[in-house]
Amino acid sequence: xxxxxxxxxxxxxxxxxxxxxxxxxSRREHAAWLRDRRADALxxxxxxxxxxxxxxxxxxxxxxxxxxxxxxxxxxxxLDEELSGSRKRLLALSDRLIDASSxxxxxxxxxxVDLATAVTRAPxxxxxxxxxxxxLVAAYAEVLRLPEEKPGWRDRLLSAWRIPSR
Numbered sequence: 001x002x003x004x005x006x007x008x009x010x011x012x013x014x015x016x017x018x019x020x021x022x023x024x025x026s027r028r029e030h031a032a033w034l035r036d037r038r039a040d041a042l043x044x045x046x047x048x049x050x051x052x053x054x055x056x057x058x059x060x061x062x063x064x065x066x067x068x069x070x071x072x073x074x075x076x077x078x079l080d081e082e083l084s085g086s087r088k089r090l091l092a093l094s095d096r097l098i099d100a101s102s103x104x105x106x107x108x109x110x111x112x113v114d115l116a117t118a119v120t121r122a123p124x125x126x127x128x129x130x131x132x133x134x135x136l137v138a139a140y141a142e143v144l145r146l147p148e149e150k151p152g153w154r155d156r157l158l159s160a161w162r163i164p165s166r
Contacts, residue, residue, distance in 0.1 A: 034107065039144055041103035042112060048096045049116050055093055059086035112139050 066079045101113050115136040122129035140146070 035144055037103075038107050041100060041107055042140055042143070044096070045100040045104060045113065045116055048093055048100050049119065052090065052093045052097065055086055055089040059083065059090065062086055109139070109143060112136070112143065115139050 062079055062082045066076070066083065071079070104110065104113050115132065118132040119129060119136055122132050
């Protein structure tokens with residue numbers, strides 16, 4: 001009888017151990033999946049916001065050139081085409097921004113969208129933009145659990161947001 005009880009206890013421990021191991025593995029896989037989806041969403045957000053920044057700069061540049069006196073008819077036509085193209089790019093990027101923001105809203109954290117917006121609203125080259133950029137990168141690091149000691153990740157994120165001024 002003792003052998004049966006011992007075998008039953010051993011089997012119960014094995015079953016519980018297997019269940020605990022499976023549950024732990026499932027949590028790890030879900031956490032990794034969520035981190036990967038968040039990384040994809042943040043990269044999309046970063047790409048779209050940077051694209052919006054460039055497209056807005058192109059539009060403003062074309063608008064200021066269109067106001068110059070003495071432009072030929074051909075120059076005006078070219079500028080009109082450029083303005084139209086810039087507006088179309090802005091509209092397309094605005095749609096992608098909604099998609100990226102929706103992904104962040106679903107996957108979390110919501111505050112990253114606000115931080116990215118703060119970066120885009122700050123004037124290029126300003127201290128305000130630099131501070132907003134540092135906050136955004138810190139949020140990326142926290143959300144994605146990037147280790148401080150891993151070299152280069154912070155610089156790569158910062159460089160992706162540094163858009164050459166015209």
